[in-house]
Amino acid sequence: MLSNSLVRSAFGASRSRVGGLSCRVRVSASLTAPTQNQWQGFNCRHSLESKRWISVYGYTQAKALVYSRYGEPKDVLQLHKHSISAPHGTQVNLRLLAAPLNPADVNQIQGVYPSKPPFETSLGTQAPCAVAGNEGAFEVIATGSHVTSLSKGDWVVMKQTGRGTWRTHAQMDESQLIRIENKEGLTPLQISTVSVNPVTAYRMIKDFCDWDWMRAGEEWLVQNGANSGVGRATIQLAREWGIKTLNVVRERKTPEETEKLKQELRDLGATAVVTEAELLSGEFKNLVHDLTRKGREPIRLALNCVGGKSATALAKTLAPGSRLVTYGAMSKQPVALPSGLLIFKDLAFHGFWVSKWGDKNPQLKENTINDVLQLTRTGKFKDIPVEELKWRWDTECAELVGGVQETLSGFRSGKGLLRYEAEE
Numbered sequence: 224m225l226s227n228s229l230v231r232s233a234f235g236a237s238r239s240r241v242g243g244l245s246c247r248v249r250v251s252a253s254l255t256a257p258t259q260n261q262w263q264g265f266n267c268r269h270s271l272e273s274k275r276w277i278s279v280y281g282y283t284q285a286k287a288l289v290y291s292r293y294g295e296p297k298d299v300l301q302l303h304k305h306s307i308s309a310p311h312g313t314q315v316n317l318r319l320l321a322a323p324l325n326p327a328d329v330n331q332i333q334g335v336y337p338s339k340p341p342f343e344t345s346l347g348t349q350a351p352c353a354v355a356g357n358e359g360a361f362e363v364i365a366t367g368s369h370v371t372s373l374s375k376g377d378w379v380v381m382k383q384t385g386r387g388t389w390r391t392h393a394q395m396d397e398s399q400l401i402r403i404e405n406k407e408g409l410t411p412l413q414i415s416t417v418s419v420n421p422v423t424a425y426r427m428i429k430d431f432c433d434w435d436w437m438r439a440g441e442e443w444l445v446q447n448g449a450n451s452g453v454g455r456a457t458i459q460l461a462r463e464w465g466i467k468t469l470n471v472v473r474e475r476k477t478p479e480e481t482e483k484l485k486q487e488l489r490d491l492g493a494t495a496v497v498t499e500a501e502l503l504s505g506e507f508k509n510l511v512h513d514l515t516r517k518g519r520e521p522i523r524l525a526l527n528c529v530g531g532k533s534a535t536a537l538a539k540t541l542a543p544g545s546r547l548v549t550y551g552a553m554s555k556q557p558v559a560l561p562s563g564l565l566i567f568k569d570l571a572f573h574g575f576w577v578s579k580w581g582d583k584n585p586q587l588k589e590n591t592i593n594d595v596l597q598l599t600r601t602g603k604f605k606d607i608p609v610e611e612l613k614w615r616w617d618t619e620c621a622e623l624v625g626g627v628q629e630t631l632s633g634f635r636s637g638k639g640l641l642r643y644e645a646e647e
């Protein structure tokens with residue numbers, strides 16, 4: 224048995240009442256030297272490390288990536304160790320399976336995203352903090368005595384964004400969670416990335432255009448950022464619903480790499496793929512004319528996550544009475560629109576934010592998730608490419624934070640994905 228002082232120091236900044244427990248299932252502690260890796264410059268404290276354990280009283284150790292001020296992830300994210308009590312009443316204890324690193328997550332840490340989770344001290348941090356991350360897949364590891372909708376072993380996602388998903392373990396009320404019905408045939412990657420990007424694509428296609436279903440295969444949508452998570456979801460959902468897609472991507476370093484990317488998207492179901500340069504060229508109008516059979520197949524919806532000239536060029540392709548929906552601003556350029564498009568073509572311009580939509584339509588959000596997962600099960604909705612970052616109990620803070628910092632670096636081979644490898 225370790226002395227109380229050693230046990231206490233193994234908990235770091237966690238609640239001291241846990242450190243005082245004298246009965247342990249498994250405890251080990253060792254000093255971990257800082258590694259000389261590429262992330263060493265980041266603002267992470269190296270502290271006395273310990274193995275994870277669960278006490279006989281049901282307390283479990285957890286780690287979370289937290290921030291107590293806004294800034295670049297490398298400057299403000301900390302790995303905080305704390306303890307979680309056994310769940311009471313309708314509480315549920317969760318273990319992380321996987322969580323993506325989305326652009327909005329980084330914007331939130333930078334303080335430039337409209338939704339800002341409250342800074343709190345409930346995890347025992349000295350300064351009030353928020354847990355980073357907005358979506359992820361978790362496994363239920365324990366339930367309170369009044370939980371009715373969930374059981375140990377179930378997989379869940381959060382009902383709302385902003386709850387903090389970059390954490391090894393969490394305690395939530397069952398009302399905050401959506402149970403994945405029939406997780407058979409699904410992977411943590413698929414479930415952890417279903418509730419933001421595919422839902423955004425699904426709702427924008429369904430809710431902003433009154434498609435003429437009698438003309439399946441004769442109507443189009445156009446989108447930029449087509450290689451993004453939302454873009455890939457849009458391509459596949461549109462294909463399933465008989466809508467043709469004209470997709471814009473950024474050029475790669477070589478023509479071969481660009482062609483490879485275009486082919487990848489065509490394999491997903493994209494009807495046509497062009498680069499940003501092709502979109503802005505003088506030839507583009509003729510290409511659209513040919514693709515749409517001289518306008519007989521109207522482009523009725525534009526989805527914009529880039530802004531600037533790219534958004535303007537999308538708008539110009541639209542048939543009269545169509546809509547452009549802006550849902551992102553990757554180029555950080557404003558959307559500028561020629562007045563003629565508003566006056567003479569009667570185009571309408573909208574914005575969409577899935578967080579706000581989901582809060583207003585919780586049941587519809589759950590139904591949308593289930594629809595996408597059903598397509599996934601049947602092989603009609605493919606996984607997004609990811610760069611997996613394994614999170615083991617003893618993974619260095621700097622390694623995790625380095626992965627987060629790369630999220631907005633651009634031209635990546637895949638979206639960053641935290642994959643927790645539990646030892647218990």
Ligand SMILES: NC(=O)c1ccc[n+]([C@@H]2O[C@H](COP(=O)([O-])OP(=O)(O)OC[C@H]3O[C@@H](n4cnc5c(N)ncnc54)[C@H](OP(=O)(O)O)[C@@H]3O)[C@@H](O)[C@H]2O)c1
Binds near residue numbers: 528
């Ligand atoms: N409003 C909403 O409810 C909502 C929901 C989900 C996502 N979003 C937004 O949608 C956008 C995409 O998110 P995601 O998670 O799908 O992205 P993602 O999978 O992480 O991919 C990011 C995409 O952005 C592109 N990109 C990066 N910088 C760019 C630039 N300067 N110009 C043009 N394209 C650029 C990248 O192009 P390459 O492939 O060429 O690298 C990549 O395709 C983000 O702005 C995000 O905040 C909004």
